Amino acid sequence: MIEVIEKTIRKYKGVPLEFFGSSNKSMSIEMKMDKISSSEMSVSKGIGVKAIVGGRAGFSYNSDIYSVEDAVKSAMINAKHSELKQDSFPIAQKMKDIEGIYDYRIRSMNPEELVSLSVKLRDKLKERNNSLKVNDSVFEAGSSDDFLVNSNGVSYTSKYTGISGMVEAVYKNSSGGASMGAPTIKGFNIDYLSEKAARLAVSGVGRKKIRSGKQMVLIDSDVLESLFESTLYPSINADMVQKGQSTLKGKIGQQIGSSGFDIIDSGRIESGLCSSAFDRDGTKSQETSIMSSGILKGFIYDYVTAMCDGKKSTGNASGGFGSMASISPTNVLLKYSELMKFDNMISGIKDGIIIYEVLGAHTANHITGDFSLSINKGFKIIDGEVAYPVKNAMFAGNVFELLKSVSCFGDDVRQSGHLIAPTIAFSGQKIVG
Amino acid sequence: MDMQIKRALEAVMTKGAKYADIRSSDSSNTTITQKNGKIEDMTTGNSFAVGIRVLYKGSWGFASTNDMSSLLGVADTAFRIAKSIQAANNNKDIVLADAKTVDMTIEPNYKTNIQDVSIDERVGFIRDGYKGATGASPEIKSVQISYSDSYAKKIFANTEGSYITSSPQYFRYYVFSNARRGNRIEQSYDRCASFSGIDELMQKDPAKIAVSSSNKALMLLDAELPPSGMMSAILHPEVGGVFVHEAVGHASEGDHAQRESIFTSKLGEKLGSEKLNIVDDSTFFGKHGSYKYDDEGVRSKKTQIFKNGVLESYLHSRETAGFMGVASTGNCRAQSPEFMPIVRMSNTYFDKGDMEQDEMIEGVKKGIYMAGFKGGQVDTTGGTFTFAVEHGYLIENGKKTKLVKDCAMSSHILDVLKNIDGVGNKLYVDSLGYCGKDGQMVAVCDGGPYLRVNNILVGGQK
Numbered sequence: 001m002i003e004v005i006e007k008t009i010r011k012y013k014g015v016p017l018e019f020f021g022s023s024n025k026s027m028s029i030e031m032k033m034d035k036i037s038s039s040e041m042s043v044s045k046g047i048g049v050k051a052i053v054g055g056r057a058g059f060s061y062n063s064d065i066y067s068v069e070d071a072v073k074s075a076m077i078n079a080k081h082s083e084l085k086q087d088s089f090p091i092a093q094k095m096k097d098i099e100g101i102y103d104y105r106i107r108s109m110n111p112e113e114l115v116s117l118s119v120k121l122r123d124k125l126k127e128r129n130n131s132l133k134v135n136d137s138v139f140e141a142g143s144s145d146d147f148l149v150n151s152n153g154v155s156y157t158s159k160y161t162g163i164s165g166m167v168e169a170v171y172k173n174s175s176g177g178a179s180m181g182a183p184t185i186k187g188f189n190i191d192y193l194s195e196k197a198a199r200l201a202v203s204g205v206g207r208k209k210i211r212s213g214k215q216m217v218l219i220d221s222d223v224l225e226s227l228f229e230s231t232l233y234p235s236i237n238a239d240m241v242q243k244g245q246s247t248l249k250g251k252i253g254q255q256i257g258s259s260g261f262d263i264i265d266s267g268r269i270e271s272g273l274c275s276s277a278f279d280r281d282g283t284k285s286q287e288t289s290i291m292s293s294g295i296l297k298g299f300i301y302d303y304v305t306a307m308c309d310g311k312k313s314t315g316n317a318s319g320g321f322g323s324m325a326s327i328s329p330t331n332v333l334l335k336y337s338e339l340m341k342f343d344n345m346i347s348g349i350k351d352g353i354i355i356y357e358v359l360g361a362h363t364a365n366h367i368t369g370d371f372s373l374s375i376n377k378g379f380k381i382i383d384g385e386v387a388y389p390v391k392n393a394m395f396a397g398n399v400f401e402l403l404k405s406v407s408c409f410g411d412d413v414r415q416s417g418h419l420i421a422p423t424i425a426f427s428g429q430k431i432v433g
Numbered sequence: 434m435d436m437q438i439k440r441a442l443e444a445v446m447t448k449g450a451k452y453a454d455i456r457s458s459d460s461s462n463t464t465i466t467q468k469n470g471k472i473e474d475m476t477t478g479n480s481f482a483v484g485i486r487v488l489y490k491g492s493w494g495f496a497s498t499n500d501m502s503s504l505l506g507v508a509d510t511a512f513r514i515a516k517s518i519q520a521a522n523n524n525k526d527i528v529l530a531d532a533k534t535v536d537m538t539i540e541p542n543y544k545t546n547i548q549d550v551s552i553d554e555r556v557g558f559i560r561d562g563y564k565g566a567t568g569a570s571p572e573i574k575s576v577q578i579s580y581s582d583s584y585a586k587k588i589f590a591n592t593e594g595s596y597i598t599s600s601p602q603y604f605r606y607y608v609f610s611n612a613r614r615g616n617r618i619e620q621s622y623d624r625c626a627s628f629s630g631i632d633e634l635m636q637k638d639p640a641k642i643a644v645s646s647s648n649k650a651l652m653l654l655d656a657e658l659p660p661s662g663m664m665s666a667i668l669h670p671e672v673g674g675v676f677v678h679e680a681v682g683h684a685s686e687g688d689h690a691q692r693e694s695i696f697t698s699k700l701g702e703k704l705g706s707e708k709l710n711i712v713d714d715s716t717f718f719g720k721h722g723s724y725k726y727d728d729e730g731v732r733s734k735k736t737q738i739f740k741n742g743v744l745e746s747y748l749h750s751r752e753t754a755g756f757m758g759v760a761s762t763g764n765c766r767a768q769s770p771e772f773m774p775i776v777r778m779s780n781t782y783f784d785k786g787d788m789e790q791d792e793m794i795e796g797v798k799k800g801i802y803m804a805g806f807k808g809g810q811v812d813t814t815g816g817t818f819t820f821a822v823e824h825g826y827l828i829e830n831g832k833k834t835k836l837v838k839d840c841a842m843s844s845h846i847l848d849v850l851k852n853i854d855g856v857g858n859k860l861y862v863d864s865l866g867y868c869g870k871d872g873q874m875v876a877v878c879d880g881g882p883y884l885r886v887n888n889i890l891v892g893g894q895k
Contacts, residue, residue, distance in 0.1 A: 029518075033692050036522045038493035039514040042771055043507070045499065046480070061478035063499040074477050081465075081552055082475040111514045115521050135693050135814055138871075168814065170693050175814040212661060243468055244575045245611055247618065323464070324474055359810040363821035365839050367611070367618050370658065372841035372892035374819035376812050392817070394843050394892030396661060432661040432892045 001065065002149060008068055009151045016052040017072060018089050018150040020280065021045070021065060022321045025107075026142030029114040034122055034134050039111050048321035050089075051075035057086040057304075059324045089150040090282045090303055090313070098285075100271030103184035106161035107143040114139045117165070117190065124194035125169050132198055135175060137167040154282040162273070163188050169197040174207075174389075176200025176377065177357060179222065180414075187271050192414075200356055200377055207391035210380055210433035216352035216407060217395065217429040218345070218381070225419040226361035227371060228332070231399040233418070234366045236265075236290055237327045238305040245367055247400065248296060257294035257403035260337035265290055265300055267315055267330035273415050280325040281317040288314040290332075294404070302327050334421040336409040345410050345425060347384035353431055354379050354386065354423070355395060369399035375431075394432040402426055437501065438590045441485060441508040446592050448512050450487045452529060453592045454729060455508075456770040457483040457501075460585035463552075467559045467578045470567075474579075483507070484770035489515035491524030497771045530754035530761045532593070532731050539599040539725050543630020547582050547602045550631060555580060558606060558639045565640030566610050569647035572654065574618075575611040578643070580604070582631065595730040603628045608643045612650040619656075619838070621649035621805070621823060626865045628876065629719055649805065649823070656824055656838035659893035665800035665828075666842060666886050667793055670861035672803045672822050674879025676886070677783045678868070679809040679818040680846050681711050682879075685738050685746075686764070686776040686813075687753025695816035695846050696744060705742040705850030708786050712737055713748055715763060715779030721865045721878040722781070724766075728774035731763040738781075742850070750776045768873040775871055783881030786856025793855040793885045800828040801891055803840055806864065811846075819843040842891050855885025 005019045023045040030038050048061040049071040058078025060071045118139050125132045143161045148154060164181035165188070178196035182188040219227075235246045248256065257263070267285030269275050278284055281303040289297040301309070302317035302325055318328035346354070357377035364371035375393045379386045410422040438455050445453045459481045466474035484497035485508045494515030496507045518524070559578045566576040582604040589597040605626040612619050623646035627633040668676055683689060684696045691697075696704075715733035717723050724733050729751055737745050747753070750765035753776055767774035794802065805823030812818070821841035826833040844852075862880030 027514075032688075035524055036492070036518050037524070038495060038773060039518055040495040040497075040773055041510050041514060042484075042497045043500075043503075044482070044497070044771065048478075059474070059476040061476070061480075063480040063482070067479070071478075078475040078477055081472060081556060083471040084473045084475075112517055112521070115518060119521075133693075170814060173815075175693070175812070243577070244613065245618070245620070247616075322478060322480070323476060359812060359817060359843070360808065360819040360821055360841055362810070363808040363819075363841060365620075367620050368839070370839045370894055372821065372839065372894065374810075374817055374841070374843035374892070376815065376817050392843060392845055392890055394661070394819075394841065394890060396841075396892045396894045398894065430661070430894065432890065 002147060002155060004068055005149050008072060012072060015076065016088055016151050018050040019047060020321050021047040021147045023145045024142060026140060027111055027114060028138055028140040029111065029118050031118050031122065031134050031137040036115055036118060046321040047071060049075045050324065051079050052086055053079035055085055055087055056082045057084045058082045061322050086304055089152045090154060092153040093284050095156060095277045095284060097277055098268055098270060098275045101183040101275050102159045103161045105185050106141050106163055109141050114141060121165065121167060121190055121194055124190065125198050128194060128198040129171065129202055132169050132171050132201060135168045135170045137165065139165045148278065148282050150282060156278055156282060158277055165193055167193050167197045169201045171201040172205050174201050174204035176204055181273055183271060183273060204377060204389045207389040210390050210393050210431065212432045214428050214430055216349050216425055216427050217431065218352060218354040218423050218425045220356045220423055221414055221416040221419055221421045223355050223358050224421060224424065225416040226358065227364060227399060228419060230362050230364045230366050231369045231371065233329050236299050238299040238301040238309065239327050241299050242305060242308060247367060247369065251296050252298065254296055255294050256296045256400065257291050258406040259294045261291065261294050261406050262335040263291040264288065264333040264335065265316065265329050266333060269331045272331040274330040274418055279315040279317040280319050281313060283313040283315040283317065285315040285330065300327055300329060329418045331420055332418045334419065336406060338408065339411045339422065340408045342410040342412050342423060345408060346381060346386060349381045350383060352381040353390065354381060358395065364399065371399060372396040396430050396432055405429065437504050438588065441504045442590060442592050444505060445487050445508050445512045450489050450512055452488040453485060455483065455485045455590050456728060457588045458585050458770050460583050462581065462583040463555065464581040465555060465559060467563060469575055470563055472556065482770040485511045486773060487511040487515045488527060490519045491526045492518040492522065495773045527752055528755035529751040530759065532729065532751055532761060534594040535726065535730055536596050539597065541600050541602065543602055544632050545630060545635065547584050547604065547631050558634060562608050562639040562643035565643035566608055566647045569644050570651055572612045572614055572651060573610055573647045574613040577609040579607050589728065589730050591730055597726055597730055601628055602630045604631050604634055606634055606639060606642065608646040610647040610650040612654050614654050617654060619650050619653035621653060622646050623649065624865060626721065653824060653838050656836040658895040659801065659825065659837040659840040659891060660895050661891055661893035663888055664891055665797045666889050667797065667800065667802045667828065668884040668886065669804035670881050670883060671806050671864050673783055673881040673884040674864050675806050675809045675820050676884065677711055677881055678778060678781050678879040679811045679820050680849055681738060682713065682778045682781045683811045684813045684846055685748055687747045687749040688776045689813040690747045691753050691756055694813045699744050702744055703742045704744055704847060705739060706853055707741050708853055708856045709739045709742040709850055710784035711739040712784055713764065713778055713781045717780040717862060720780045720862060721876050722779040724779065727763045727765045728767045729765045731761045731765065733763045736762045748776055748778060750774065766875050768875055772873050775873065777870065777875050778868065778877050780862055780878040782860065782862045782879065783856065783884060785858055785860040785882045787858050788855050790857055790883045793857065793883060794828055794833065795831040797828045798830060801840065802826040802828055802833055816846040817843065818846060840891060840893065842889050844889050849886060849889065852887045853884060854887055857882030857884065
């Protein structure tokens with residue numbers, strides 16, 4: 001394939017071209033009411049071509065990877081209608097692989113192995129409590145082989161794998177969910193899924209109404225990730241900043257978070273769910289400081305937005321073959337000067353709430369950061385003890401105020417989507433009951 | 434292509450499958466995105482996908498590819514995985530509800546073929562929009578407009594002899610306006626979309642859509658954050674539609690009801706007030722959630738979910754209908770041939786009642802009027818749901834007063850069904866929504882009249 005592309009590059013000499021190809025294989029197993037109900041397998045591939053004509057870039061794609069030349073011609077026509085300024089593509093750099101993001105065992109996995117994982121999870125739930133049922137569980141495993149070639153001599157290939165599982169367990173009239181993903185089998189922990197789902201389902205019985213008021217709020221990393229997806233991540237995206245759609249515009253060097261609180265974007269974390277040697281533009285991945293001890297340090301860039309600001313790309317171009325690259329965080333690491341044992345964190349709280357699941361995170365205002373979430377799984381903490389599950393309560397606030405309200409970090413660090421963080425306690429948050 | 438499809442279906446039946454179906458889509462797509470007056474994304478592309486679903490005794494296997502030449506191999510994979518699940522689980526046989534065999538070509542119902550609209554004309558829709566959006570006020574500082582269209586050739590075929598082809602065309606036109614005053618930035622949007630060709634965009638003035646987007650963003654600059662607590666709410670039809678979708682629609686989907694949904698085993702029970710009448714109607718002409726046949730070849734139909742407060746029917750696929758011994762309601766849909774079809778809503782609405790809008794507001798001492806849909810979510814097992822709106826007004830002593838923004842509310846399904854005490858006398862079913870479930874997005878439409886709901890929890894930041 002690469003030979004065909006190189007031949008095309010020679011044929012269109014003088015037209016800067018970029019080719020991104022991807023070949024994906026994935027399978028999933030679904031269990032409903034304790035029984036495996038279906039299994040899916042999918043194979044897909046395609047190629048995307050960006051062409052620069054007269055300093056403007058156009059794009060075209062095709063799911064038939066052998067239609068390379070047709071895609072080049074379409075991309076060149078599209079460039080003539082485009083006003084996206086771009087002169088060239090990144091130049092070749094020496095790449096270094098990242099450990100723990102590819103597992104040949106996932107690549108060669110068969111559906112039976114996923115079935116046995118799914119059954120194992122069900123059995124582990126029953127071991128914990130025989131009345132627990134799997135209402136729904138989905139296990140997925142997939143691999144992707146990508147290549148990126150451009151007329152500046154870049155010719156990279158990469159392989160990724162991933163495995164994920166989600167479960168909703170039911171106990172009486174209560175349900176409890178858990179999900180996790182990892183690039184390798186080694187990093188995938190089925191005990192985490194069964195323990196969390198069982199604990200939340202069983203302890204979720206007997207929900208009580210609570211009173212409104214400001215209090216300490218502990219947020220699970222799954223909840224924080226879903227909230228950041230619609231608020232913080234768009235705000236640190238250089239494209240949004242340049243277009244005036246981020247409240248963080250013009251705030252570099254200002255205090256925007258609690259002192260001692262760091263936010264780092266890093267595409268180079270070993271075994272990171274969002275790690276890769278290079279990004280969708282062909283820029284080597286790196287570690288970028290977003291916030292250091294509460295002070296805003298920078299934004300995340302791809303090649304085009306970096307050029308626009310006269311900066312270097314931070315390696316945050318993302319996307320598949322069917323669209324032009326767009327900016328996305330890689331692994332987002334939250335750090336705090338001090339970690340506390342999770343149990344000690346709870347025992348130190350007089351009046352608070354711990355939130356494991358919310359509804360409506362996607363409706364948060366991505367510019368102002370205002371949010372209002374329904375607490376679907378939360379527990380009241382009274383005098384250092386988890387007291388009871390809460391009923392019909394909401395959590396309302398602002399993400400940028402949240403960044404300034406960190407009280408402490410737990411020690412239960414894990415990755416949820418982009419976010420690598422523990423349970424975090426935020427003081428003075430508004431709960432509506 | 435039809436020979437390859439027929440051969441693949443025959444191959445899995447020969448091996449012992451009970452049923453199989455194949456869906457394929459071959460589409461050409463265009464996306465044009467303009468940011469602050471510059472076309473920053475000009476993309477065209479072609480994509481093909483084919484998926485085969487095989488039923489073996491009590492288990493499903495599904496496989497998809499975008500290489501037609503590998504269809505036989507993919508069909509074999511789907512069969513093998515169904516068989517291996519069955520061997521491991523010994524699932525009880527799945528009974529599919531009967532479906533009529535259909536052999537037809539669905540004729541397109543557009544006047545203008547998208548292929549006859551030049552790229553310059555399509556770019557023109559955006560340029561007109563930009564002029565309209567920025568001309569609304571100097572406080573409009575940033576505008577993003579995106580246009581996308583697609584025309585496809587689609588095939589559905591199953592082992593019962595159905596063979597349905599169609600050639601749908603759709604477009605989407607979205608305008609996002611950002612208004613700025615001092616440090617405050619507010620965003621709003623407006624849009625136009627249709628699965629019946631591009632005529633609607635050509636008839637509606639893109640500039641008017643863009644002005645409406647900007648005016649909404651400007652209005653938000655004056656809005657305050659909402660209060661919190663239990664109160665009465667008057668829901669604009671678009672919001673009422675989302676409310677119906679989240680609070681009733683999802684829990685009535687047969688796959689949820691078959692497992693642990695808040696509506697499981699409650700058919701025939703009176704769960705709400707007399708005023709509760711809810712319908713899902715995929716036959717509604719020209720709406721965003723309309724279709725002729727669902728993704729397992731079942732004719733679209735109108736289904737009464739609630740009648741006078743009584744749960745009358747779930748929404749069904751052939752599988753969930755077969756499980757409950759009823760007929761499919763034609764609600765089995767997939768995002769694309771790369772996904773297994775699942776039970777989905779179509780056009781879901783609250784049927785009209787007899788109250789005037791003013792009458793509803795007059796009856797509220799302390800409450801909130803909610804408009805401008807932002808999104809919603811539901812836990813069909815536990816019964817909690819939420820939805821959020823872009824703006825609203827406080828209602829004090831029967832009158833709309835202060836403008837508020839970013840309001841969200843939450844309640845429990847079984848509680849809220851009893852708390853609807855006002856149903857407007859005019860029906861609006863016009864939304865252009867997308868609904869996400871199990872990782873798949875499908876187009877839907879929600880609506881209804883103005884609704885008044887008591888004792889709902891508003892989660893304001895103020």
